Amino acid sequence: MFTLSDVYTAEQEIKRSRFVAIAAPVSDEAAAKAFIAKASHGDANHNCWAWRLGPSYRFNDDGEPSGTAGKPILQAIDGQDLDRVAVVVTRWFGGTLLGSGGLIRAYGGTAAECLRLAPKTRLIAMTALPVTLHFSDLAVVKSRLSAIADSQIVSEVFTDTGARLDVRVPTDYAADTIALVTDLTAGRAVFEDHDR
The missing domain is CATH 3.30.230.30 (Impact, N-terminal domain)
Known part of the structure; x- marks a missing residue:
């Protein structure tokens, strides 16, 4: 399309x-x-x-x-x-x-x-993946997300312990992206409800 x-x-x-x-x-x-x-x-x-x-x-x-x-x-x-x-x-x-x-x-x-x-x-169907990360995980996750074709970090809001990223990725890669970030952070990343 x-x-x-x-x-x-x-x-x-x-x-x-x-x-x-x-x-x-x-x-x-x-x-x-x-x-x-x-x-x-x-x-x-x-x-x-x-x-x-x-x-x-x-x-x-x-x-x-x-x-x-x-x-x-x-x-x-x-x-x-x-x-x-x-x-x-x-x-x-x-x-x-x-x-x-x-x-x-x-x-x-x-x-x-x-x-x-x-x-x-x-046209690429996109999925929003709001995720909260610790400071220690932020750099590596942002680096790996930037390598996913057509993905983008829409916003980054810092908290006391890290940051909340509003990430948009092609819908076809949403599940793989969640798995990647979960693995990179040893399960510390917290994904909020996201659209599918």
Whole structure:
């Protein structure tokens, strides 16, 4: 599963109608709505859009015949295994009717081309592992955690006897990370409840 690294734009002309797709990574529904509002053009005939956030999605045909714009845009997102993405495809009418099939190909194709060319980032499921350590264990644990790909120490709060680390690791490595830290500290590390 991937998301976009940055905003990306692609454009094509089909039978004198101009189609411009703008795609962006979004973190939640509010961000998707804000992006759609910003990316839409007031002087265009149609600003059709779709977004996907995990199992949630929305699409809109903005006046085009039902199912000919928003749904093909969503299918372009899903077809490229993308998540946390919003796409707006804007159309300036060129005077030639495209018909339902032509609209589906135009909106879906413009969105797909934009997403195909856009820079992508792999999405990694992460698990939070809050852990409390003694001072004597802190350096070695931090060193070993930094060697785990994509892991990060989000915060470090010192206590009288050591520190509490808020660690995020790829979910696939959560159990191994707990075992590693437990072994390194001879069982002195205390893990709080963590998400799975």
